[in-house]
Amino acid sequence: MINEASHHYNKLRVAAYCRVSTDKDDQTNSLISQRKYFADYITHHDDWVLKDVYYDEGISGTQTKKRAGFNTMIEEAMQGGIDLILTKEVCRFARNTVDTLSYTRKLKDKGVGVIFTIDNIDTRVSDGELRLTIMASIAQEESRKTSERVKWGQKRRMEQGVVFGRDLIGYTVRNGELTVNEEEVPIVCAIFHKYTNEGKGTHVIARELLEEGLRPKRVKVWSNTVILKALRNEKYVGDLCQKKTFTPNYLTHAKKYNRGNEEMVYLKDHHEPIIDRNLWNRTQDELLRRSPAGDIKAKHSNRYWCSGKLYCGLCGQRYVSRIKKLKNGTTYKAWRCYAAANHGTGKLSDTGEKIGCDNGSINERALLTCVHYCICQLQTNQKELKKEVLQEIKEIKGIAVKKLTTKNIREKLDNLNTKKRKAIDLMLDGLISKADLQEQTKWYDEQLEELSVMLGNAEKENKHHSKLIDVFEQNITVLDEIMTFGETNSSLYREILDKMVIYHDNTVEVWLKCVPFGMKLTIHSYGRNEDYTTDIDAMEIIDNP
Numbered sequence: 250m251i252n253e254a255s256h257h258y259n260k261l262r263v264a265a266y267c268r269v270s271t272d273k274d275d276q277t278n279s280l281i282s283q284r285k286y287f288a289d290y291i292t293h294h295d296d297w298v299l300k301d302v303y304y305d306e307g308i309s310g311t312q313t314k315k316r317a318g319f320n321t322m323i324e325e326a327m328q329g330g331i332d333l334i335l336t337k338e339v340c341r342f343a344r345n346t347v348d349t350l351s352y353t354r355k356l357k358d359k360g361v362g363v364i365f366t367i368d369n370i371d372t373r374v375s376d377g378e379l380r381l382t383i384m385a386s387i388a389q390e391e392s393r394k395t396s397e398r399v400k401w402g403q404k405r406r407m408e409q410g411v412v413f414g415r416d417l418i419g420y421t422v423r424n425g426e427l428t429v430n431e432e433e434v435p436i437v438c439a440i441f442h443k444y445t446n447e448g449k450g451t452h453v454i455a456r457e458l459l460e461e462g463l464r465p466k467r468v469k470v471w472s473n474t475v476i477l478k479a480l481r482n483e484k485y486v487g488d489l490c491q492k493k494t495f496t497p498n499y500l501t502h503a504k505k506y507n508r509g510n511e512e513m514v515y516l517k518d519h520h521e522p523i524i525d526r527n528l529w530n531r532t533q534d535e536l537l538r539r540s541p542a543g544d545i546k547a548k549h550s551n552r553y554w555c556s557g558k559l560y561c562g563l564c565g566q567r568y569v570s571r572i573k574k575l576k577n578g579t580t581y582k583a584w585r586c587y588a589a590a591n592h593g594t595g596k597l598s599d600t601g602e603k604i605g606c607d608n609g610s611i612n613e614r615a616l617l618t619c620v621h622y623c624i625c626q627l628q629t630n631q632k633e634l635k636k637e638v639l640q641e642i643k644e645i646k647g648i649a650v651k652k653l654t655t656k657n658i659r660e661k662l663d664n665l666n667t668k669k670r671k672a673i674d675l676m677l678d679g680l681i682s683k684a685d686l687q688e689q690t691k692w693y694d695e696q697l698e699e700l701s702v703m704l705g706n707a708e709k710e711n712k713h714h715s716k717l718i719d720v721f722e723q724n725i726t727v728l729d730e731i732m733t734f735g736e737t738n739s740s741l742y743r744e745i746l747d748k749m750v751i752y753h754d755n756t757v758e759v760w761l762k763c764v765p766f767g768m769k770l771t772i773h774s775y776g777r778n779e780d781y782t783t784d785i786d787a788m789e790i791i792d793n794p
Contacts, residue, residue: 259296260296260297260298261294261296261297261298261332261333262298262300262330262331262332262333263291263297263298263299263300263331263332263333263334263335264299264300264301264302264303264322264325264326264331264333264334264335265283265284265287265299265301265302265303265334265335265336266302266303266304266318266319266322266334266335266336266341266342267280267283267302267303267304267336267337267341268304268305268306268316268341269283269304269305269306280302280304283302283304284302286337287299287302287335290335290366291335297333300330300331301322303318303319303321303322304318305317305318305319322334323352323355323356326356326359326361327355327356327359327361329359331361332360332361332362333361333362333363333364334356334361334362334363334364335363335364335366336363336364336365336366337365337366337367338365338367338368339365339368339370339381339384339387340391342363342365349381350378350381350382353372353378353381354378356372357372357373365381365384368380368384370384404492404514406425407491407492407514408514408516410489410516410519411425412425412426412427412489412491413425413491414491416430416466417466417482417484418430418433418436418437418465418466418479419433419434419436419437419485419523420484420523426520427484427489427519427520427521428521429521429523434523436458436463437479437485437523437524438523438524439458440454440458440476440479440480441480441485441524441528441529441532443457444476444480444532444535445528445531445532445535450473451473451476451477451480452473452590452591454471454476455470455471455472455473455475455476455591455592456471456591456592456593458471459471459592469602470592470602470604472591473590473591477536480532480536481533481536483515484520485522485523485524485529486522486524486525486526486529487517487518487519487520487521487522487526488515488516488517488518488519489514489515489516489519489520490513490514490515490516491513491514491515492512492513492514493513553570553739554739554740554742554743554746555584555616555742555743555746555749556570558746558747558748558749559584559616559748559749559750559751560748560749560750560751561586561587561588561589561606561608561750561751562608562750562751562752562753562756562758563586563606563607563608563752563753564586564588564595564606564608566586566587566588566606567587568584568585568586568587568611568751569584569585569587569590570582570583570584570613571583571584571585571590571610582612582613583610583611583612583613584610584611584613584616584751585609585610585611586606586608586610586751588604588605588606589605589606589607589608589609589610591604591605592604592605592606593605594606594607595607607753608751608752608753609753611751611757612774612781612783614781614782614783615757615772615774615783616749616757617739617742618772618783618785619749619757619759619770619772619783619785620742620745620746620749620759620761621742622770622785622788623759623761623768623770623788624745624761626768626788627761627764654707655704655707655708655711658700658703658704658707659704661700662697662700662701662704665693665696665697665700666697668693669689669690669693669697672686672689672690672693673686673690744762745761745762746759746760746761746762747760747761747762748760755771755772755773755774756769756770756771756772757769757770757772758770758791766790766791766792767790767791767792768788768789768790768791769788769789769790769791770785770787770788771785771786771787771788772784772785772786773785773786
């Protein structure tokens with residue numbers, strides 16, 4: 250018994266990896282057949298024992314981060330639980346050349362080999378990596394071609410009217426067809442009626458739907474963004490627009506909005522409409538007529554001088570602009586917390602989630618007054634600020650000089666590669682043994698890997714330092730412009746303002762670029778419309794948290 254246990258213990262622990270169909274029946278059959286395949290393969294080796302068969306369900310091989318079975322196997326191997334990995338083909342392991350080589354090299358460093366049975370590749374032998382590189386490149390190219398064929402086929406099917414997508418309010422998508430969901434039709438009609446016929450805003454509509462206990466699809470609560478998407482969705486008038494997003498990289502599969510990058514497919518009168526075309530056209534005209542300022546669709550929008558730079562001091566949400574046309578023909582412009590604009594005052598939703606905010610709005614003129622006041626306080630210290638900035642640039646440049654330059658590292662890499670090639674020549678000429686070559690090559694590879702890491706770090710640091718210098722030099726130009734500005738110079742404020750935090754107790758924090766501290770202002774506003782005025786009652790210097 251002791252001898253048998255010892256014999257079993259000395260065997261190589263072999264794991265197998267495969268990707269199987271998402272269909273449960275096919276998956277079961279595939280797993281059984283592949284287990285038998287690997288079991289038979291292992292029985293031909295007396296010193297092997299099957300550890301486990303790891304698998305993933307129908308997940309693309311171009312990415313490894315979403316493959317749970319694959320990642321579990323790699324982690325087990327890196328922790329010393331697996332000695333050898335079997336897989337049928339390179340394309341089953343990964344269709345990304347970088348991932349294939351990266352993982353096999355990591356495994357090899359831990360003493361774990363990978364055998365691709367059908368491709369007849371063993372990473373433990375000397376020419377394994379070369380053959381693997383070739384096969385992985387072929388697999389990656391095949392993946393690219395497959396992606397192109399799939400995209401071409403999808404577009405042809407879109408042109409034929411096949412619907413790609415998920416269910417939406419009012420419609421169900423089944424087998425590439427849109428069918429009306431009668432239970433949700435009143436919700437769609439209410440959204441269009443409230444917006445176009447009653448003149449209500451998207452925030453108000455979202456709040457009313459929430460109060461009526463109606464639920465949206467795929468999101469927790471109604472928001473102005475959900476309402477706007479519905480109002481702009483051509484499906485409700487019976488049309489179909491597809492390829493609104495596209496996949497620029499077949500390896501990452503990340504989708505991006507199609508901003509004219511690829512041709513869209515638009516089919517008019519494609520399916521049964523919920524909204525008649527007259528109401529649809531009036532709604533689109535109304536969307537164009539109303540100011541889109543309240544739409545928070547552009548996360549980093551710079552439509553206004555302070556867009557994306559105003560934050561609520563209570564809940565941390567961004568402030569969004571609100572524009573109203575007054576009866577006297579003038580325009581009133583203010584900014585309001587997004588949470589308050591969307592859900593009103595702070596409260597708990599039906600699901601127990603905290604929504605809304607108790608912070609108030611702030612007039613545009615008050616914001617301009619605050620920034621103008623802060624810049625005025627800095628004018629007397631302009632020379633000192635410029636001196637500090639110049640000193641920081643000098644220090645950054647000094648740090649960059651001390652670092653080993655990328656040129657030096659590249660020269661060392663070239664020298665090592667040259668020596669590595671010469672070592673191979675020495676072995677071929679019989680001047681050194683194969684064992685000496687392997688030992689020397691291992692040392693060269695370690696040095697090359699270390700230098701490659703140093704090169705990457707040096708390039709990142711150089712890039713970071715260059716960016717910092719550019720920013721500081723740009724801010725010097727901005728500081729020079731400060732001497733000549735007016736209270737409504739919004740173009741200057743856009744450049745110099747970092748952020749503002751608005752609190753409910755008439756205090757505003759102002760943070761300017763290139764200034765190492767913030768200014769907390771206590772404001773007092775009075776008057777209306779043309780007579781609106783804001784006074785600064787107090788200012789306090791605050792440190793950057």
